[in-house]
Amino acid sequence: MAWTYLLRCADGTYYVGSTVDLEGRLWQHNHSDELGAAYTRRRRPVELVWSCFYDRVEDAFAFEKQVQGWNRRKREALIRGEWERLPDLSRRPAVQERLARQQVETDPS
Template identity: 30%
Template sequence: MSEWYIYLIRCNDNTLYTGITIDVERRFKEHLSQGKKSAKYLRGKLPLKLVFQQKAGNRKEAAKLEIKVKKLSKASKEKIVATSSKIGHNLFLKK
């Protein structure tokens, strides 16, 4: 079973994009390419900067965590980026 990761990318307009993948480096390169595999949200928002990545368990756990992070305020997401703490990750996974 593959290990999934959650990641946050900072866009040129200072917004934070959240995603999940099994290969963060590959996925980030896809976003940078601005091609068909790039998230539509990120197109035209170069330069991009990968500001956070962390293991998120299996696909199901990663998807749940992604939804929770996407619902957070910008300030809360910035706090995650600033602390890059696994404590935050564990809090998100609690039901």
């Protein structure tokens, strides 16, 4: 039983983590100088903006590592629950621009 989670920091950046105790870990990020991550310690307060429960710790940790490699737009789509947008948001900017042009060209309106 584990969680992958996303925090929005006071400076607007995002922090991705995983834990077996979501409530306790959130408290640590906001209050503990010994147990909270160094990244969030300098960016308090932090706010939980997304979380997902997993049956296995290994799965939560694996998704944490995956999301850590994502750009801001893709993380924000995850937060909004826009699952269908995630594949396109992982493409390079040049591919994004080409897809946007193609959509405009094929849009009948």
